[in-house]
Amino acid sequence: MSEIQPTPPDVFYDRIRDILESARTSIVRTVNTAQVLSNWLIGRAIVEEEQQGQHRADYGENLLKNLAQKLKQDFGKGYSYSNLKFIRQFYLAFPQLLTEAEIGYAVSSQSELIGLSKPNPNWQPGRLHPNLSWTHYRTLMRVENLDARAFYEIETLKTNWSSRELERQINSLLFERLAKSTDKQGLMQLATQGQMIQTxxxxxxxxxxxxxxxxxxxxxxxxxxxxxxxxxxxxxxxxxxxxxxxxxxxxxxxxxxxxxxxxxxxxxxxxxxxxxxxxxxxxxxxxxxxxxxxxxxxxxxxxxxxxxxxxxxxxxxxxxxxxxxxxxxxxxxxxxxxxxxxxxxxxxxxxxxxxxxxxxxxxxxxxxxxx
Structure with missing residues (x-):
């Protein structure tokens, strides 16, 4: 019977490093997803509450100001009046981010949150993706053209753009430059598949x-x-x-x-x-x-x-x-x-x-x- 040889030190170290890097990536992704989800759910709650008091012209503004005052005391300046307005807009810009079932998962337990932090193979633009951070979504919200926004979502994931790189591409009107010489079919392809390099x-x-x-x-x-x-x-x-x-x-x-x-x-x-x-x-x-x-x-x-x-x-x-x-x-x-x-x-x-x-x-x- 041959004696089992110990793993070479470099190979053993690489194995341990891969475990730690995988865990670190998973933790970061979970934290990012938690921030995106909480902001979206807060925005959803604000919009629903505003609809209850829509007969009063100043209801929405007073609602946000009162909410900001209380949240800042408990959770800090990240929930100022201006930030809450942005969070509300986030929900309005991405109303289909979560399905009703996913909303239940998001608020039920930590294990379900981890599940939402894993990429969905059937993902579509406008839906939650764990590799898009809150900063990514803040940047995407500026794009009013829905086809262009979908294109930037897809390209961010395909090319792993940082939020700064995404902002630069939006500012340089990348979608418009690619779309200006294409037909309607090509435009639809940009909005549903991103830039395809075939010829x-x-x-x-x-x-x-x-x-x-x-x-x-x-x-x-x-x-x-x-x-x-x-x-x-x-x-x-x-x-x-x-x-x-x-x-x-x-x-x-x-x-x-x-x-x-x-x-x-x-x-x-x-x-x-x-x-x-x-x-x-x-x-x-x-x-x-x-x-x-x-x-x-x-x-x-x-x-x-x-x-x-x-x-x-x-x-x-x-x-x-x-x-x-x-x-x-x-x-x-x-x-x-x-x-x-x-x-x-x-x-x-x-x-x-x-x-x-x-x-x-x-x-x-x-x-x-x-x-």
């Missing part, structure tokens, strides 16, 4: 918003400054690029018969299984810029791609472009490999985005009539 056209948005660089819009801005700023803020830039991007290299030199060329940024897309080359341009895009990125893409396809890699994609990030120049320079055969998107150094307003939508529709209509 090259699904990867690039227009415009890209890179306000996090803090660069002024100035004619003195040069490509090297833009590139350096992007690399110094690589984590946030990857968030703006979207899911699947992995950074490979900057300023990669390629040499052709003694002539040197430099690719600004090289990424690999883990979903599409292909290289993505990014060329940065300050100023308006020209047909020469498109020819240059075509050169880089062709080179990568022939010299860098290995078995299992799909065809290389190219993206020019520029401050301005002419869509007609892009269309006629590339031709139909290249338009699924080479893309041009504008970058914005400031967050667009809804009015600015609306004007872009109108202009985009005009461009699409004019193209349809000319084809």
């Amino acid at each position: 090259s056209a699904d990867v690039f948005k227009d415009p890209f918003v890179i306000e996090f660089l803090g660069l002024p819009e100035s004619p003195r801005l040069v490509e090297s400054d833009l590139e350096t700023a992007l690399i110094e803020n690589l984590q946030t830039f990857l968030l703006e690029l979207g899911k699947g991007f992995a950074f490979v290299k900057r300023q990669e030199r390629i040499t052709l018969d003694g002539d040197h060329f430099y690719i600004d940024l090289v990424f690999y897309h883990t979903i599409l299984k292909c290289y993505i080359l990014i060329d940065l341009k300050v100023g308006k895009l020209t047909h020469g810029d498109l020819g240059q990125i075509q050169l880089y893409v062709n080179y990568y396809d022939r010299e860098r791609c290995t078995e299992g890699d799909n065809p290389t994609l190219g993206l020019i990030l520029c401050s301005d472009k002419n869509d007609a120049v892009v269309k006629y320079t590339l031709g139909a055969e290249q338009q699924d490999k080479i893309f041009a998107s504008r970058y914005q150094l400031h967050l667009p307003t809804e009015a600015e985005l609306r004007r872009e939508l109108e202009q985009l529709q005009l461009n699409l209509d004019s193209r349809a009539s000319s084809d």
Whole structure:
């Protein structure tokens, strides 16, 4: 009979660490869920009580003020009048967060609360999810468009956005930027499934918003400054690029018969299984810029791609472009490999985005009539 050997110290330690990390995650999730549930139940109780006294115009305000005064004495300043108004709004924004059965579970026992702290495989936007914290829900409440809110809920869970990352994506109007060039079916997909990466056209948005660089819009801005700023803020830039991007290299030199060329940024897309080359341009895009990125893409396809890699994609990030120049320079055969998107150094307003939508529709209509 062979003697049982002791577990190697490193393996044993890893096992103990996994147990503790799992327990810590479970505790945090339970605490977050408890806060979300208690706030939702308080909001529900406030709304129901207000409905009982709706014949009095000032009933709701007095109810919240009196409740805040008493709760602050027993539970601290977290239940101020302004916070109670927010908690009330939370219930109104997410009225279907819990089913009637789950409401009973939430108030019955600690063990049932732990059960609600586990992800539901049949989860739908608008329902409770333990990986969405109270701060996440506070941020989501600002989104009035229900389709957009559902999209942000789904993407937060799929990409594990922190509440700060979620806020940045909402402020940069990510949903609107992705939705502005899609049809009704694509819009419904965003609201029910989030962003789906299936083809090259699904990867690039227009415009890209890179306000996090803090660069002024100035004619003195040069490509090297833009590139350096992007690399110094690589984590946030990857968030703006979207899911699947992995950074490979900057300023990669390629040499052709003694002539040197430099690719600004090289990424690999883990979903599409292909290289993505990014060329940065300050100023308006020209047909020469498109020819240059075509050169880089062709080179990568022939010299860098290995078995299992799909065809290389190219993206020019520029401050301005002419869509007609892009269309006629590339031709139909290249338009699924080479893309041009504008970058914005400031967050667009809804009015600015609306004007872009109108202009985009005009461009699409004019193209349809000319084809």
